[in-house]
Amino acid sequence: MKQVIAAVCIQCGEKHEAGDNTYTCKKCGNVLDIVYDYGYIKSQLTREKLASRKDYSMWRYKELLPIEEGSAPALLRAGWSPLYKADRLGERLGLRNLYIKDDGQNPTASLKDRASAIAVVRASHGGMSVVACSSTGNAASSLAGNAAAMGLTSFIFVPERAPKGKVAQLMIFGANVISVKGNYEDTFRLSAEAIEKWGWYNRNAAINPYLLEGKKTVSLEIAEQLGFKAPDYVAVSVGDGCTIAGVWKGFKDLYEIGFIDKLPKLISVQASGCCPINRSLETGQPIEMMDENTLADSIAVGVPRNGEKALRAVRESGGITVNVSDEEILGAMRLLGAACGIFGEPAGAAGTAGLKKASEQSLIPKDAVVVSVVTGNGLKDVASAQSASPEPVHIPPDMGLLTEEFKKRNLMKQAEGR
Amino acid sequence: MKQVIAAVCIQCGEKHEAGDNTYTCKKCGNVLDIVYDYGYIKSQLTREKLASRKDYSMWRYKELLPIEEGSAPALLRAGWSPLYKADRLGERLGLRNLYIKDDGQNPTASLKDRASAIAVVRASHGGMSVVACSSTGNAASSLAGNAAAMGLTSFIFVPERAPKGKVAQLMIFGANVISVKGNYEDTFRLSAEAIEKWGWYNRNAAINPYLLEGKKTVSLEIAEQLGFKAPDYVAVSVGDGCTIAGVWKGFKDLYEIGFIDKLPKLISVQASGCCPINRSLETGQPIEMMDENTLADSIAVGVPRNGEKALRAVRESGGITVNVSDEEILGAMRLLGAACGIFGEPAGAAGTAGLKKASEQSLIPKDAVVVSVVTGNGLKDVASAQSASPEPVHIPPDMGLLTEEFKKRNLMKQAEGR
Numbered sequence: 002m003k004q005v006i007a008a009v010c011i012q013c014g015e016k017h018e019a020g021d022n023t024y025t026c027k028k029c030g031n032v033l034d035i036v037y038d039y040g041y042i043k044s045q046l047t048r049e050k051l052a053s054r055k056d057y058s059m060w061r062y063k064e065l066l067p068i069e070e071g072s073a074p075a076l077l078r079a080g081w082s083p084l085y086k087a088d089r090l091g092e093r094l095g096l097r098n099l100y101i102k103d104d105g106q107n108p109t110a111s112l113k114d115r116a117s118a119i120a121v122v123r124a125s126h127g128g129m130s131v132v133a134c135s136s137t138g139n140a141a142s143s144l145a146g147n148a149a150a151m152g153l154t155s156f157i158f159v160p161e162r163a164p165k166g167k168v169a170q171l172m173i174f175g176a177n178v179i180s181v182k183g184n185y186e187d188t189f190r191l192s193a194e195a196i197e198k199w200g201w202y203n204r205n206a207a208i209n210p211y212l213l214e215g216k217k218t219v220s221l222e223i224a225e226q227l228g229f230k231a232p233d234y235v236a237v238s239v240g241d242g243c244t245i246a247g248v249w250k251g252f253k254d255l256y257e258i259g260f261i262d263k264l265p266k267l268i269s270v271q272a273s274g275c276c277p278i279n280r281s282l283e284t285g286q287p288i289e290m291m292d293e294n295t296l297a298d299s300i301a302v303g304v305p306r307n308g309e310k311a312l313r314a315v316r317e318s319g320g321i322t323v324n325v326s327d328e329e330i331l332g333a334m335r336l337l338g339a340a341c342g343i344f345g346e347p348a349g350a351a352g353t354a355g356l357k358k359a360s361e362q363s364l365i366p367k368d369a370v371v372v373s374v375v376t377g378n379g380l381k382d383v384a385s386a387q388s389a390s391p392e393p394v395h396i397p398p399d400m401g402l403l404t405e406e407f408k409k410r411n412l413m414k415q416a417e418g419r
Numbered sequence: 420m421k422q423v424i425a426a427v428c429i430q431c432g433e434k435h436e437a438g439d440n441t442y443t444c445k446k447c448g449n450v451l452d453i454v455y456d457y458g459y460i461k462s463q464l465t466r467e468k469l470a471s472r473k474d475y476s477m478w479r480y481k482e483l484l485p486i487e488e489g490s491a492p493a494l495l496r497a498g499w500s501p502l503y504k505a506d507r508l509g510e511r512l513g514l515r516n517l518y519i520k521d522d523g524q525n526p527t528a529s530l531k532d533r534a535s536a537i538a539v540v541r542a543s544h545g546g547m548s549v550v551a552c553s554s555t556g557n558a559a560s561s562l563a564g565n566a567a568a569m570g571l572t573s574f575i576f577v578p579e580r581a582p583k584g585k586v587a588q589l590m591i592f593g594a595n596v597i598s599v600k601g602n603y604e605d606t607f608r609l610s611a612e613a614i615e616k617w618g619w620y621n622r623n624a625a626i627n628p629y630l631l632e633g634k635k636t637v638s639l640e641i642a643e644q645l646g647f648k649a650p651d652y653v654a655v656s657v658g659d660g661c662t663i664a665g666v667w668k669g670f671k672d673l674y675e676i677g678f679i680d681k682l683p684k685l686i687s688v689q690a691s692g693c694c695p696i697n698r699s700l701e702t703g704q705p706i707e708m709m710d711e712n713t714l715a716d717s718i719a720v721g722v723p724r725n726g727e728k729a730l731r732a733v734r735e736s737g738g739i740t741v742n743v744s745d746e747e748i749l750g751a752m753r754l755l756g757a758a759c760g761i762f763g764e765p766a767g768a769a770g771t772a773g774l775k776k777a778s779e780q781s782l783i784p785k786d787a788v789v790v791s792v793v794t795g796n797g798l799k800d801v802a803s804a805q806s807a808s809p810e811p812v813h814i815p816p817d818m819g820l821l822t823e824e825f826k827k828r829n830l831m832k833q834a835e836g837r
Contacts, residue, residue: 057475057499077760078501078524081475085494089570106496106524108760110798130836150760152507154833161813166801172808173797175757177830179821180811187816194818199834339593342495342526342568379591380528380798383584390590393598395579398605400612403597412595415572416617418548 004042005067008033008210011309020069022127024208032307033210035067039257048229048260057081059115059218065254066119067214072126075118076150077108080218084226084372090340090353094360098370100232101353102223103343105378109146111139111299111349112219112244112376116206117147119215124202125151132156133201135185135192137163138299139377144204145174156201158192160185167381206243207306213247220251223372224261231261233369236268236359238351238376239278240300242311245269248374249314265372267320268365269311270355272327275301278311279322288312296327296385299348299377321364323355330354331389334379344379344386352376422460423485426451426628429727438487440545442626450725451628453485457675466647466678475499477533477636483672484537485632490544493536494568495526498636502644502790508758508771512778516788518650519771520641521761523796527564529557529717529767530637530662530794534624535565537633542620543569550574551619553603553610555581556717557795562622563592574619576610578603585799624661625724631665638669641790642679649679651787654686654777656769656794657696658718660729663687666792667732683790685738686783687729688773690745693719696729697740706730714745714803717766717795739782741773748772749807752797762797762804770794 005019010026011034017023025032046064054061059080082104091099104112117140124132132148134140135158148155155176159168160183171178181188196203206212224231231252239245245267255261271279274294281288288308293301305311315322325333330347333354337343345353353373359365379386394410396402407413425434428444429452435441443450464482472479477498500522509517522530535558542550550566552558553576566573573594577586578601589596599606614621624630642649649670657663663685673679689697692712699706706726711719723729733740743751748765751772755761763771771791777783797804812828814820825831 076503078503083496083526085496085568103526106526108501108521108524109762110528110796131834146756146760146762148760149757150503154836156834159811165805168811169801169804169808170762170797172811173752173756173762173804174760175753177833178811179824180813182813182815191816191818191821195821195834198818199836201836334591335593338564338591339567342564342566342592344527344564344588344591378528378798379588380796383587383801386587386591387583390587393577393586393590393596395598395600397600398609400609400616403609403613406597415595416549416574416613418572418617418619 002067002069004037004064006036006038009036019067024203024210032208032310035210035214037065037254043258046258051225059118059215062218062221065221067211068122069126072122075122075147077114077118077147079107079114079118081222082106084223085341087341090336093336093340094357095367096360096365096371097368100372101337101341101343102219102372102374104219104374104376105345105349109143110378110381111143112216113139113143114147115215115218116212117143117204119211120144120202120204120209121147121151121153123211124153127202129202130154131199131201132204133192133196134204135159135189137167140204140206142167142170142174145171145176149174156195158188160188207241213243213250216244216247217251217254219374220248221255224252224255229260231263232265232372234268234365234371235265236270236352236356236371236373238270238297238300238348239311240302240348241305242278242307244376246307246310246314249318264318267315267318268355268359269315269320269322270352271324272297272300272330272351273324274327275303276324277303278305278308279324281308281312282315282322297330297347297351298382299346300351321359323359325351325354325358329358331385333357334386334389337375343375345375346377346379346382347385349375349377349379420485420487422455422482424454424456427454437485440541442621442628450626450728453628453632455483455672461676464676469643477536477633480636480639483639485629486540487544490540493540493565495532495536495565497525497532497536499640500524502641503759505759508754511754511758512775513785514778514783514789515786518790519755519759519761520637520790520792522637522792522794523763523767527561528796528799529561530634530792531557531561532565533633533636534630535561535622537629538562538620538622538627539565539569539571541629542571545620547620548572549617549619550622551610551614552622553607555585558622558624560585560588560592563589563594567592574613576606578606625659631661631668634662634665635669635672637792638666639673642670642673647678649681650683650790652686652783652789653683654688654770654774654789654791656688656715656718656766657729658720658766659723660696660725662794664725664728664732667736682736685733685736686773686777687733687738687740688770689742690715690718690748690769691742692745693721694742695721696723696726697742699726699730700733700740715748715765715769716800717764718769739777741777743769743772743776747776749803751775752804752807755793761793763793764795764797764800765803767793767795767797
């Protein structure tokens with residue numbers, strides 16, 4: 002990997018050879034960051050060369066990815082999700098240049114496919130035929146799906162409370178699912194022991210530094226889709242912190258190689274009921290554990306294992322923090338649906354909820370170019386969509402009753418197209 | 420629309436001016452077909468010109484679509500779904516050149532987005548601000564989503580038995596949902612009366628001939644993704660018949676303008692419990708009503724309103740029919756998931772189930788280039804995924820027990836990566 006210099010500890014600075022799948026610092030145990038040779042990358046890639054590529058997936062950015070030469074390609078088409086100019090939603094939010102990046106449009110319907118794609122390609126190149134993680138959510142389904150496509154075996158550890166529907170999705174992908182009688186911590190520990198014992202490839206974004214490199218492609222795309230310009234603000238929901246750190250890394254990469262000439266400010270959105278990272282950013286105190294009181298399950302992370310990278314990203318960007326209630330999240334789901342035709346899961350809509358709040362508090366200039374990332378598809382959590390929805394009109398098949406009901410609900414203007 | 424000559428009745432041949440939103444023949448009441456001026460299209464479009472386009476959506480084929488000049492673009496990115504070479508699935512099916520077109524990768528997660536996109540663009544250009552349909556399935560959600568993105572009002576009529584989750588999706592898109600106390604026929608009638616009374620744009624693929632033109636883009640893409648070559652066979656699941664007729668129309672268009680030099684054979688796959696179109700093809704008798712005994716709800720159509728176009732398409736192509744049981748459909752869901760990382764809804768996997776059966780019966784040469792279209796995402800129907808799935812391993816968090824369980828289930832080889 003000529004493009005990668007080393008995997009460097011973010012705490013003590015210890016350098017590790019990139020590519021040997023060291024996950025954490027051998028000296029102090031902290032998390033690693035993949036460091037690139039931007040000079041070399043600049044000599045290999047120009048904006049024009051990139052723009053002329055026909056591979057519309059995350060792999061169009063191969064020079065910026067920690068993938069060994071000669072690796073087999075990932076088989077599912079992750080990335081290059083649409084970036085929509087959302088004028089009607091912008092009007093509602095008081096923002097004149099609002100864009101929505103719909104990352105629910107990915108093979109297994111979440112941004113996590115970008116990380117899992119890196120995992121299966123690196124595992125496969127390293128001759129490892131088994132990948133594993135503990136999760137009930139998007140990381141699990143994306144790993145199971147991408148592993149299946151690549152012909153790898155997957156072992157997924159889930160706590161017994163995992164929703165049956167999500168488990169079914171894993172089973173459909175042929176994953177070996179181990180349902181652990183215990184809580185998430187028990188599940189995580191058992192998975193760690195098993196990964197250690199059998200030497201499986203560890204797809205745990207909080208530990209494995211290569212996965213963040215996949216997530217950063219969402220920013221590479223945003224900038225390219227805006228014509229190689231960075232937005233002024235990017236709103237993203239935050240759970241364990243890997244995604245927002247990845248978002249930041251992507252823009253920094255492009256800045257370093259001169260593809261964009263400034264960096265955006267990050268808007269870190271957490272659920273009020275579970276916001277350890279935002280709390281730390283607001284108080285300046287270290288991250289402390291919190292309860293997980295939110296329906297946005299994908300960002301309900303009380304003990305963020307990768308918080309440090311997130312803290313650094315938000316601070317470096319000069320960003321802001323916003324915490325939103327579950328009510329505000331459900332409201333953002335309705336807004337995204339009705340004003341944009343985008344169906345986000347609660348964690349996916351949380352970024353937009355935060356944006357709305359920040360805009361109402363005049364924290365964002367009205368003319369700023371703002372991107373909100375929808376990180377997962379609402380079809381993953383239909384129960385939450387139900388709680389966000391009003392009741393339909395219920396009537397017998399009779400035109401008179403229909404008209405009456407329309408009048409009662411003030412729908413006549415809409416029916417008459419006025 | 421210089422590219423369109425007329426809307427011609429498929430029964431009596433009566434010509435209607437294209438573009439005035441006549442849905443059915445004014446003379447005999449039968450369905451219409453949009454007829455193109457292929458000479459004109461050939462003068463406007465070459466393979467090279469098309470291949471150089473950067474619009475990777477169904478709109479890259481605008482010369483072949485019945486869209487008025489100056490129409491506002493659809494805002495959701497429908498089309499250009501991935502076409503995967505599926506070697507490991509091919510091995511399982513005894514086919515050496517198998518491709519899967521994953522149309523679950525669309526804005527609202529089904530092929531129907533291609534039709535609804537045409538509907539909202541035509542409605543909007545015609546100055547109509549309200550669109551409507553009666554459906555509980557993919558047509559409804561795609562119409563609601565595409566209408567929301569376009570800023571149109573939608574009225575969706577559903578029978579009261581419609582699953583709450585699907586209704587919630589419609590409500591999230593801001594659709595006005597009318598839940599009718601009655602069966603599907605009652606619902607359809609009420610919607611027809613309301614559409615007539617208020618002059619709404621009618622998004623009913625079985626009646627509105629423009630929608631099939633959107634569906635055909637799936638074939639335009641398949642051919643382009645294969646390097647402007649037609650496959651030998653295309654397998655697709657069949658409900659009311661519009662989709663398979665659209666698939667055929669797309670290949671015929673490309674053949675007429677010289678972009679491909681042969682036409683594929685269609686494999687028409689229906690559920691054994693509801694196969695009125697295949698029965699008619701097999702017996703030569705007219706289509707007769709059937710019960711709707713299948714879990715594949717999206718193709719459970721006992722009275723196909725557009726059967727004639729489907730019959731003609733399959734016959735013209737020299738195609739074959741295959742009926743599959745619900746068990747075979749669930750088996751195909753597992754196969755697609757485990758061998759390709761693709762999660763299809765039952766109707767979406769039915770085409771692949773039919774392909775498997777046809778291959779086992781030696782109806783398809785092993786070297787044929789075969790495409791199976793997955794028409795919808797499995798996240799739309801998680802309950803069926805549950806019925807298709809085995810139970811996971813249930814254990815307390817203990818390595819000894821885990822190892823024991825692996826031995827019992829013959830998972831040790833997999834765990835050890837052998």
